[in-house]
Every structure is written in C-alpha cells, then in structure tokens.
Amino acid sequence: MGKFVYFTSAEKRQANEVDLPSFLRDRGEKLLKAGREYRLVSDHSITVRGPMWYDHAARKGGRAISFVQQFYDKTYPEAVSILLGRDGQGIIPIAKQEPEPQEPKPFALPKPYLTMRRMYAYLTKHRCIDRDVVTAFVQEKLLYEDDPHHNCVFVGLDENGEARHAHLRSTGSQGKVFRINVEGSDIKHSFHKNGTDRSLYVFEAPIDLLSHITLYPAGWLEHSYVACCGTSIQPVLERLRQNPKLDTVYLCLDNDEAGEDACDGMLDTLEDMGYDVERLRPEGKDWNDDLQAKRGGHG
Numbered sequence: 001m002g003k004f005v006y007f008t009s010a011e012k013r014q015a016n017e018v019d020l021p022s023f024l025r026d027r028g029e030k031l032l033k034a035g036r037e038y039r040l041v042s043d044h045s046i047t048v049r050g051p052m053w054y055d056h057a058a059r060k061g062g063r064a065i066s067f068v069q070q071f072y073d074k075t076y077p078e079a080v081s082i083l084l085g086r087d088g089q090g091i092i093p094i095a096k097q098e099p100e101p102q103e104p105k106p107f108a109l110p111k112p113y114l115t116m117r118r119m120y121a122y123l124t125k126h127r128c129i130d131r132d133v134v135t136a137f138v139q140e141k142l143l144y145e146d147d148p149h150h151n152c153v154f155v156g157l158d159e160n161g162e163a164r165h166a167h168l169r170s171t172g173s174q175g176k177v178f179r180i181n182v183e184g185s186d187i188k189h190s191f192h193k194n195g196t197d198r199s200l201y202v203f204e205a206p207i208d209l210l211s212h213i214t215l216y217p218a219g220w221l222e223h224s225y226v227a228c229c230g231t232s233i234q235p236v237l238e239r240l241r242q243n244p245k246l247d248t249v250y251l252c253l254d255n256d257e258a259g260e261d262a263c264d265g266m267l268d269t270l271e272d273m274g275y276d277v278e279r280l281r282p283e284g285k286d287w288n289d290d291l292q293a294k295r296g297g298h299g
Helices: 009-016 020-026 064-071 076-083 117-126 131-139 206-215 234-242 257-272 287-295
Strands: 031-034 037-040 043-049 052-055 060-062 143-145 152-157 163-169 179-181 199-203 224-227 248-251 276-279
Touching: 009 064, 009 076, 020 031, 020 037, 020 043, 020 064, 031 043, 043 179, 052 064, 060 064, 060 257, 064 076, 117 131, 117 143, 117 152, 131 143, 131 206, 163 206, 199 206, 199 234, 206 224, 206 287, 224 234, 248 257, 257 276
Parallel strands: 199 224, 199 248, 248 276
Antiparallel strands: 031 037, 037 043, 043 052, 052 060, 143 152, 152 163, 163 179
C-alpha cells in the first residue's frame, strides 16, 4: 500500500492552479504556440493553457493535477507532490511564464485528393450523417478529403472568405483515432457556418455539428453553427463579433466532465455579455453517439 500523504485544501488548490506551460517547459518539454494555447511537440493532440489541458484525440481534459496523473502516470498524492515541488525539482511557478518563442509555421490547407469517396463513405456510412448535409458543406468549400492520408478536412474561413483554420479527422476505423488542428491554424476561425436568424449552436467537434443537423434538420440553413475543435470560447466570441444580430447561444458541448466545465465557463461569460444562453445536452456522450444510437451506426 502506498504511503499516505496529507495535503491541506489550500495545497490541493495551489497544485491544481499550477501553470502547465511553465511546468512542462521546466521539465524539458517543447511547446508550440497555438493561438492562446500551447501544443506539446511530443503529442500534437494535447493543448495546455494556464492550469488547463485538453487531449483532442481522447476528447477529455481537466486541470493540472489530472494532467500529471494522466501523462506522467502518477497517483494523486504523487501528482500533488510534484506540482508543489516536493519531488526535488523545486517549486513550480503559478504565475504564467511564456515559453521561449518559436517561429510559427505558416498556415496552409492540406492538398485535396482527386475524389472525396472515402470521406463521404466515412461520414455517411460510419458516422450516419445525411449525405445532403455533407454535400452542403462541400459545396461551400468547408469540407474535403486530403491527399495522401484521406483525412476529412474541416475548413474555417475568416470574414474575407480566406481559409485560416483546418481540423483533420482520420477516416480509418482501425487503430488510434487521429484528430488535430493543422499547424498555424487560428482557433477563432474554426469550422463554422453562418445563418440568417439570431441563433448560434456551439459544438466541440465538427462531426457533432454535422450530426446535430442530421438529427434536427428543421430550419438548419437559417441557424449559425460553430465547432470549437476543442473547448475554447474564442471561436464563439468571433462568431458573435462578426454577426451582431446573434442574440441566442445554444451550448451543445459533450455530455462529460470537460464539456460541462467548458459550458459553465462559456455560460458565465456569454450571459455577462448579455446573450441568452441555453445548454443542449446529448443523451450519450456526444451528438454523434445520439445519431448512431438512433440509426444503428458502427460507433
């Protein structure tokens, strides 16, 4: 049995507020700037900001203690001890320290493949999304299949119609799922669709956005949608900035701890800004789970 270690409530709070970019840099990890977040060079699916982390591949996240538990394979007492500097490596600063600047790679869209056959097969057959919904986004040049990996490419445009963001999702059903934002992407311009009415629907992943439209198609062309490709509020704020007519926000993030935490933070911010905000919660973990449960998909 492991040795019992006592921590006060204040010590636990202090450990959970440790700045992760500083913590990782002090331990030799290399980071890349990704908007207001940082991506681990060793694992591009993981982003950190302040004491918060999010794994875009596993679609889960949390604060500093759970990060150390997860990615250094430590027990809770070990993680708290490390974050408090009791492991012989000194006190980890809570005040944010900027990692040494690295030259950002210019954003560029992946090369398109000659056809979109694999992408259509994956989204319509494996994910049960309506073909007409997929085609609508393809026609708007917001979705295509890349070459040579055959990933789904979900494109985010700025107000001038220029591509500024791209999220890749593997179409293979074997092995570890591949999800990543293309290096150099501007997170505030993530995958979205502009509508004509006053409503904005907010999702974590593009596939959940398409799944929700498939589940609830009535009036979808009039609504605005955004997939944050994570849980950052920046894409939501950009949609609201560009379209002052929007006054109602539906938070459709995942039905899990990370989704609930993100919704709580977004709700407080958006209500303080004067928006009407409503939480729409899927019955399963996410909207594609709901869609597949309804249509008997492959998962």
